[in-house]
Amino acid sequence: MSVRVAINGYGTIGKRVADAVAAQPDMTLVGVAKTRPNFEAERAVAKGYKLYAAGSGTVDSFAQVGLPVAGRIEDLLKEVDLVVDAAPEKVGRENARLYQAAGIRSIFQGGEKPDVAEVSFNALANYAAAKGKHRVRVVSCNTTGLSRAISVVSSRWPVEHWEATIVRRAADPAETNRGPINGIMPTFQLPSHHGPDVNTIFPQLSIATTAVVVPTTLMHVHVNHVRFTAPPPNSAALLEAFRSTPRFHVFPAWAGVDGTPQVMEYARDRGRGREDMMENVLWENGLRVEGKDAYFFQAIHQESIVVPESIDAIRAMFDLAPDAAHSIAITDRTLGIPPP
Amino acid sequence: MSVRVAINGYGTIGKRVADAVAAQPDMTLVGVAKTRPNFEAERAVAKGYKLYAAGSGTVDSFAQVGLPVAGRIEDLLKEVDLVVDAAPEKVGRENARLYQAAGIRSIFQGGEKPDVAEVSFNALANYAAAKGKHRVRVVSCNTTGLSRAISVVSSRWPVEHWEATIVRRAADPAETNRGPINGIMPTFQLPSHHGPDVNTIFPQLSIATTAVVVPTTLMHVHVNHVRFTAPPPNSAALLEAFRSTPRFHVFPAWAGVDGTPQVMEYARDRGRGREDMMENVLWENGLRVEGKDAYFFQAIHQESIVVPESIDAIRAMFDLAPDAAHSIAITDRTLGIPPP
Amino acid sequence: MSVRVAINGYGTIGKRVADAVAAQPDMTLVGVAKTRPNFEAERAVAKGYKLYAAGSGTVDSFAQVGLPVAGRIEDLLKEVDLVVDAAPEKVGRENARLYQAAGIRSIFQGGEKPDVAEVSFNALANYAAAKGKHRVRVVSCNTTGLSRAISVVSSRWPVEHWEATIVRRAADPAETNRGPINGIMPTFQLPSHHGPDVNTIFPQLSIATTAVVVPTTLMHVHVNHVRFTAPPPNSAALLEAFRSTPRFHVFPAWAGVDGTPQVMEYARDRGRGREDMMENVLWENGLRVEGKDAYFFQAIHQESIVVPESIDAIRAMFDLAPDAAHSIAITDRTLGIPPP
């Protein structure tokens, strides 16, 4: 069986999920929908993706600049089994009615509230929970990054409490109308919404998060502090747990990766498409266990980290793989994420 | 009595401490020393400060550009009771020999290791410890900010553990040769050195800190998490404790101060010199107590926060005031820091 | 006679013009109007300025946060001879009706189109043109900077053509919702609107300008190229012309002022209020004449450069000074701009 997939919204996330779907052996990318013609729409056409007008967009507006459009989003939805909603925050919820009317399944982004779907999803953490579901929410980039790390740690050692300060990038690279240019903006929600969002995946976990926004476009950085109930791991065991898990990349100290700019440079050198880094990024010298307390940094590429998760969500919903490990292996092989 | 003071090093900190000393009723600014002529040296002369050549600098290099110099640092040291060392990190320790040779007292910056002095100092926390001392170290901007906050909290409620993530500005505004321009750099020391540095002021405190560097020049931001042993304060009581302490500024929500850029704008509007904000800056809506846990943000102006502390350190060393409260009151009045 | 002045709009420009008016011997600041309460409104009250609700703002919204308001803008306008409109771009034109209804004179910002007023104004260039006028437009920060420089040069040597590339700051320091964070944005109007705007002051000048926006908040930089008809000045004569004119500051090479960050640092050290630099800033080593071509950089502080011009405009409109030189001398003395 090949699941027929539509992508509604063709920006940062949508275009990446489209490429990822197109690379799967058990899925077919039927088409992508976009509101306005721009260079991204031109690229979609250049790749041979069928393009549809979405939202307030018109078929004419594409035709006028020479971009062929196959119809409107409503037409596209008739041809598919599932739609991945990659519209801007809050718009996904409105789109849900369209999907329901079309009688198809749907995946929503983490920018939507949890109740937009039957379940919130992270492949490592709760793959099975999405089996057979009709509406699934892939949690946000930061929640995905946290959930993966929590999955690794809490499945091996008993966690008393997890704490994370999330240092957020202020805009994506091409979002030129967002600031600040020079300054730090605290997120005045204490603790921040990320903790409760993690609890949609790990309901029992004691977690508190805080966040600040800083003037960079590349990646988020999480400063994690985990308190264990005895016995805790030592640093080597904790590092090894991350190293041996899919979708984690641990840089050795000699690599000279001093921060997110070098992580992105590495991703560009690796050359698996764009400068995407779909793994959680950790540093050998950026992790330390002291008694019952572990501290570690991780960098999260906000543009791409949810992409493999979206693929696994589709596979879970249609029961295309026996379990998470099988799905992750296919996804990672097709997307060029190296196995641990 | 008027303590005769020299400033050795006339950059970000030195020029501010010079202005502050000149404003005190019980101190006399005898002169300032600088290695090279530049616009800051010209400003010192314009203010009527006597200028001396320091370090590898020569009297001639100043004369050649028309800046009158009164001699070398060694000459200056003969005329004073105390020198405030504001040389770049690590240079202060080397300078210590000069000061000893001159038989005068000295104050060092927090960039030097604690053993450069007899005691590490923060006015609110341990004013009395500097009384009669000959060598005092005023702790760094971040440690000063933490120590003030800890002083307020731990003197009122029993703290089980203090945790802070320090989001550091990458450079001062005029340091144009430092980056990163776009990226987040974790500080690969876990926990960071700030915790142990706070312990030079609060030896008994359980504290762990972490740090990242971000591309901004304005202020640091601390994300604090305090765990209390019962009974904890409520949010209102904790806010009131900060509001009623000198050198704290708490912005109400309606002020529209969304981050460090607006804090600096406020400082500029207030107009007390440069855009200095010598207080710890907190936000009414950036503080919350949840059970035994308090979370709060504070912004720290790295350029100026240690200035009033340096003045109080002088006063303590020469026993010019009966206690911290008296010294702080004089310092704050002369520097334009409003009383609580 | 003391001209009674209102300020409508109390942001970046309005608050500075208010302070400037309050410092004049021949003007009275009657009150300032603002739409919403924030830290700037609180500062206005702290300075003793009478505050009025403007635009969609209500008296109640200020009262609720404890800021006393004297009424609405309409009330304020009844008490004054002139209003300086410092509302956001395009809003000034709408406000013009209010001012006309009140039967008072008005000054508009350069963000409005020229026909909002009877004349566009720059003190050095066309002071006399504003004499007795009822509606005057003070040209924008970039046009002001260009007009001053053109005034100096074209009054001494015959200019064949003036060309300038304007490297624009993307946002003011506290405008945290504007980008880009990392990138250069060309201004897709070729030549840019600045040239025609200069022609509102110098109708005969052959000028072409271009512009790009860059991720900084501090100052604009103009890269000027002037072609002279023979005979041109030499570098020394050109520099001397700038040095001997009010509202120009020329940094010597030894000052170590390598770019706009050090200019702002100098302004902070000078301490005349905020970090304002109301002069055109040039560099001794940033000017060169080669044959008939002169090249020079100038930095323009977008927040403050129009402030003294606004004061001179008032003086011209009410004929409070015999000529530009007298008005400029008073303005500069009261605002702390050193004479040449």
Added chain:
Amino acid sequence: MSVRVAINGYGTIGKRVADAVAAQPDMTLVGVAKTRPNFEAERAVAKGYKLYAAGSGTVDSFAQVGLPVAGRIEDLLKEVDLVVDAAPEKVGRENARLYQAAGIRSIFQGGEKPDVAEVSFNALANYAAAKGKHRVRVVSCNTTGLSRAISVVSSRWPVEHWEATIVRRAADPAETNRGPINGIMPTFQLPSHHGPDVNTIFPQLSIATTAVVVPTTLMHVHVNHVRFTAPPPNSAALLEAFRSTPRFHVFPAWAGVDGTPQVMEYARDRGRGREDMMENVLWENGLRVEGKDAYFFQAIHQESIVVPESIDAIRAMFDLAPDAAHSIAITDRTLGIPPP
């Protein structure tokens, strides 16, 4: 014949030229040399490139971190016909002795002075000049961008004078130790060195350039002003000239490419490796001819623009293609640069 090529220096430029050489049908990448092990060295090994220790680097330092090294640079040089020097600025000149001792040909970067080589090179402009040469200098990124544009324009219409303001990126994306973070730095050489550098390619051209450095990492932007002697082209003809030339990319207005961030996003979406944009980037709405004056913006990707030029230089030196057009066609096809 397959020219055997070594790359000395494996940073921003070196690693790209290595990949480009490896993709050529008439060249063989024998090995790459690097001073220190880091993530880039690891990537070279992962790609199967033979790695050699260069400069002060030791074979041991690589071995210690598990990176196999085939020897020292001197060993590598024995195996090749030509070396591309991609060492940091000024080091290339020192390396020249090594290359001479090895009796091999060499290509230098534009950061070296022109006399390091027999000829300065740009494929479009003077391909034939490098034929049979032993030492060739590929001009810098900015000079390459200018030379390409000049080649297009001056071969079609008579240019009286060319003027360009170069808005330079302050650092490459992974150079985290360079600033400024917030500010504009004029280049205090007037006119800037770029004009004379262009004259190494176009000796007769009247050109003057100026430059400023701004806090971005992505691309340079050139603001060009060309004055023609009559008759000039109109806008459409000038645009068409660029569009019909290899290594030019002209964005239409509807593409929504508002600045360099969207150019890089386009490059990432195109997916030809890293986020490289080896073409000069122009905008349909960023070009205008007015009488005898043409104004246009172009963006230059400093990391990659010289890469195809280096390949063509090799081809010219060894006479592997009949002319520039043939070489450019092969290079562009292998590197994924679309034909005009």
